[in-house]
Amino acid sequence: MLRTLDIRDMLIIDQLELTFQPGLNVLTGETGAGKSILLDSLGFVLGWRGRAELVRQGAEQGEVTASFDLPPDHPAHTVLSEAGLPGGDELILRRVNSRDGRKTAWVNDRRASGEVLRALSDTLIELHGQHDDRGLLNPRGHRQMLDTYAGVDAELSAVRAAWTSLSRATKAREAATLRIAEVRAEEEYLRHAVGELDKLDPQAGEEATLDAARRTMQAAEKIKTDVARAGEALGLQGAEGMMSDANRWLIGAADRAEGRLDEPLSAIERALLELDLAQRGVQDALDALTFDPAELEATEERLFAIRGLARKHDVLADELGPFADDLRARLALLDDSEKDLDDLLRAERAAQVTYDSHAEALRAARAAAAGRLDAAMASELAPLKMERAVFRTDMTDAPAGPEGRDAVAFTVATNPGAPPGPLNKIASGGELSRFLLAMKVCLAQAGQGGVTMIFDEIDRGVGGATADAVGRRLAALADGGQVLVVTHSPQVAALGGHHWRVEKRQDATETTSTVVPLGADERVTEIARMLSGDTITDAARAAAMALMDS
Numbered sequence: 262m263l264r265t266l267d268i269r270d271m272l273i274i275d276q277l278e279l280t281f282q283p284g285l286n287v288l289t290g291e292t293g294a295g296k297s298i299l300l301d302s303l304g305f306v307l308g309w310r311g312r313a314e315l316v317r318q319g320a321e322q323g324e325v326t327a328s329f330d331l332p333p334d335h336p337a338h339t340v341l342s343e344a345g346l347p348g349g350d351e352l353i354l355r356r357v358n359s360r361d362g363r364k365t366a367w368v369n370d371r372r373a374s375g376e377v378l379r380a381l382s383d384t385l386i387e388l389h390g391q392h393d394d395r396g397l398l399n400p401r402g403h404r405q406m407l408d409t410y411a412g413v414d415a416e417l418s419a420v421r422a423a424w425t426s427l428s429r430a431t432k433a434r435e436a437a438t439l440r441i442a443e444v445r446a447e448e449e450y451l452r453h454a455v456g457e458l459d460k461l462d463p464q465a466g467e468e469a470t471l472d473a474a475r476r477t478m479q480a481a482e483k484i485k486t487d488v489a490r491a492g493e494a495l496g497l498q499g500a501e502g503m504m505s506d507a508n509r510w511l512i513g514a515a516d517r518a519e520g521r522l523d524e525p526l527s528a529i530e531r532a533l534l535e536l537d538l539a540q541r542g543v544q545d546a547l548d549a550l551t552f553d554p555a556e557l558e559a560t561e562e563r564l565f566a567i568r569g570l571a572r573k574h575d576v577l578a579d580e581l582g583p584f585a586d587d588l589r590a591r592l593a594l595l596d597d598s599e600k601d602l603d604d605l606l607r608a609e610r611a612a613q614v615t616y617d618s619h620a621e622a623l624r625a626a627r628a629a630a631a632g633r634l635d636a637a638m639a640s641e642l643a644p645l646k647m648e649r650a651v652f653r654t655d656m657t658d659a660p661a662g663p664e665g666r667d668a669v670a671f672t673v674a675t676n677p678g679a680p681p682g683p684l685n686k687i688a689s690g691g692e693l694s695r696f697l698l699a700m701k702v703c704l705a706q707a708g709q710g711g712v713t714m715i716f717d718e719i720d721r722g723v724g725g726a727t728a729d730a731v732g733r734r735l736a737a738l739a740d741g742g743q744v745l746v747v748t749h750s751p752q753v754a755a756l757g758g759h760h761w762r763v764e765k766r767q768d769a770t771e772t773t774s775t776v777v778p779l780g781a782d783e784r785v786t787e788i789a790r791m792l793s794g795d796t797i798t799d800a801a802r803a804a805a806m807a808l809m810d811s
Contacts, residue, residue, distance in 0.1 A: 262743045263386070263713045264351075265328045268302045270320035271358075273774045279761070285739035287757030288747045288776070289787055295774030296747045296763045300388070300717060303327065306356045307386060308366070308378025315358050318771070326355040329385055329713075336384040341368070344377045352385075354378065388715045389697055397671060397684050397697050404627075404669035407654060410704055411630030416623040417664060423616040424663040430609040437605050441598040444591050451592050454574070458585035463567050468578035471564040478557040481550040488550065492543040495536060504533055616661070623665045624656075631656060631669075634703060641699035644730040646723075647692065650675045652699075694719040695731065702734050705742075713743045720750040728752035729811075751791040755808035760784045784809065 268277045273295060290296055305315060306325040316323040329352040331337055341348045347369045356366040356378070366373050368381070397403075408417060444451070493499055508529045515522040571578040594601075631654035638652040651674045659668035672681035675692060684693060698719060720731045732753035738744050739758065748754055760779040765772060779787055785805045786797060793801035 262330045263327065263745070264330050265326075266299070266303060266306075267324075267326040268299075269324045270317040271302050271305070271315050271323040271325060272298045272317060273765070273772050274298060274302070275317060275773050277774075277776055279776055281743065281745065282759045283739075283741075283743050284758035285736045285756060286743070286745045286759045286761070287754045288745065288761050288763055289749070289754050289791060290763030291765070292749075293765065295765055297717075298774055299763070299776070300715070300747070303386070303715075304388070305358065306354050306366075306378070307382035308356075308375040309382065316360050320360070322357050322359045324355065324357045326353065328353045337381055340377070340380045340384060344368075344373065344380075346371050346373060346377070352381070354381070385712060386715060387712050388717065389701070389719060397693065397700060400670050400683070403654075403671050404664070404667065406671075406700065406704070407627055407630060407634065407669050408664075410634050411626055413623060413626045413630070416619065416626050419619040420616070420623050420665050421663045423612070423619045424661075427609070427612040427616045430605070430612040434602070434605040434609045437598075437602055441595060441602065444595045444598075448592075448595060451588050451595075455585060455588050455592060457570065458581060458588070461563075461566055461570060461581075463570070463578065463581040465579050465582055468564065468567050468571075471560055471567070475557065475560050475564060477549075478552050478560065481552060485547065485550045488543060488546050492540065492547060495540050495543060501533075501536055501540070504529060504536065508533070620661065620665045624667055627665075627667055627669070628656060637703045638696075638699050641702050641734070642695065645695040645699060645734075646727040646730070647675070647695055649677055650692070650696075651681065652696065653681055694721065695723070695727075698731060698734050701738055705738050713745065714738060716744065716746045716748075718747055718749065720746075720748055720753050724750065724752070732756040749791065751788045751805065751808060754784075754788050754791060755805070755811070760787065762787050 262283060263281050266277075266279045266281070268274045268279075270276075279299075288296055288299065301315065302325045306327045329337075331348075331350055331352050333350075337352060338348050341352075349369070353369055354366070356364060358364050364375070366375065366378055368377060495501060497505075508526065511522050511526055511529070515526060567578050567581065570581055574581070574584055576584050634654055635652060642648065642650050642652065653672050653674075655670045655672055657668045657670075659666050671684060673684055673687050673696065674681040675687055679687075681687070684696060698716075701714065716735065719735075720728055723731060728750040729752040732750065733756060735744055735746055735753060736756045736758075746753060746757070754760065760783075761776045762779055762783075763774060763776050765774050767773075777783075785802055788805035788808060789797045789801035792804050
């Protein structure tokens with residue numbers, strides 16, 4: 262509920278503080294007194310898009326503060342939580358508009374964006390007038406209004422959940438179909454490539470091993486002769502033979518050398534051992550350098566084959582194995598595709614059946630509610646002097662979606678025998694206002710009230726008993742809630758629980774607008790003015806008192 266509205270330096274308002282009450286709050290005043298400025302200011306603090314120039318002439322900035330009472334279950338708490346803003350049982354919105362056009366907003370003393378303000382406003386305020394494009398004139402909102410009347414939250418939740426499951430199942434089936442189609446288009450290539458790779462069976466690190474072996478064999482012919490010569494020089498015809506002779510000669514002389522040859526003999530023995538190691542190493546090298554030319558040819562052939570496949574598939578030689586595994590997996594997908602696709606199709610069909618079931622249940626609930634709404638509207642239109650008008654809720658098929666597959670449109674026929682048509686083409690401004698009011702009463706009777714409703718001259722163009730009926734329905738809407746109505750109708754004003762008069766004041770330098778709360782006697786005077794004009798007669802006062810007592 263809107264509790265207070267504080268306006269400073271906005272348009273022709275210098276400073277204004279208003280405290281609103283539960284029930285029917287009535288604002289009256291002469292044309293041009295500034296009633297629309299109140300709505301502009303309230304719309305400004307709620308983030309609505311409106312006039313570009315709002316700052317009062319001569320002021321540096323304009324400011325509006327609005328406070329709301331929030332019960333624990335109010336949907337504004339969800340908006341605050343999602344925006345990371347502090348909550349509580351009171352919500353304070355403040356917005357400043359500087360002279361250069363900059364706008365800054367706070368929610369419970371925290372900076373907030375205009376988007377957050379608008380999200381909050383959707384939970385706090387409903388503004389309605391003769392040209393209410395967010396209500397009956399907007400066919401896109403008719404289904405939501407019917408759902409609100411029908412109270413089908415559970416059915417809608419079930420349909421949304423089923424739609425989500427169906428969408429996921431459809432996307433999974435479509436993705437699998439696309440993947441299979443892509444693989445099938447390259448099936449011949451995959452099978453040929455996998456066959457080549459399986460036949461060659463390249464191993465990780467094999468290229469480096471083959472390359473080293475190839476280089477070794479290529480170099481063998483160049484070094485084998487020198488290695489063989491070194492082997493001969495170390496053998497019996499070379500170093501081994503000469504050292505053996507020297508060892509034998511020294512052993513023969515050692516007995517007569519008085520020990521002088523012991524150390525040389527030990528050194529020769531050690532040298533012969535090292536020489537033996539050198540001979541074995543040379544022989545091993547000769548054995549390694551001895552190869553079959555066919556082996557070199559086979560090594561080169563495999564090395565070139567591995568490198569050729571790597572170039573062909575644009576991968577490193579060591580990645581040919583994992584690459585082959587990937588190709589085999591793609592082939593496996595193709596080979597298993599029929600079974601996988603069948604499973605996905607069955608899942609999609611099951612999800613479709615579930616969605617159809619919930620959508621049909623929602624359609625049945627909507628259809629039943631449409632009949633009740635048409636009857637309720639007929640009951641409400643009769644006292645509004647539209648007993649001959651026919652309001653009808655039409656339901657047609659619509660593309661399936663998260664809110665079912667029903668299109669809803671409200672049509673009316675204002676004259677007997679006339680074909681029904683869209684509200685904005687059939688109803689006049691005054692008639693549209695009464696249709697809107699009747700709809701709001703029906704929604705409130707269905708337990709769908711809760712927000713503060715503002716009606717801007719919704720009674721324009723009606724008078725007498727019809728205006729009285731409008732006022733009584735506004736009062737009924739306000740029972741247990743809060744309604745603000747800007748009105749020129751004395752019948753409506755007389756039914757208000759709280760009454761303010763908007764006045765324009767002029768002095769030598771400026772024009773300002775203010776709002777004055779009215780007591781009982783002042784209300785009589787104001788309603789008498791609305792009945793008789795500037796000259797207030799005793800008869801007008803008596804008529805005003807009669808209206809207030811009725």
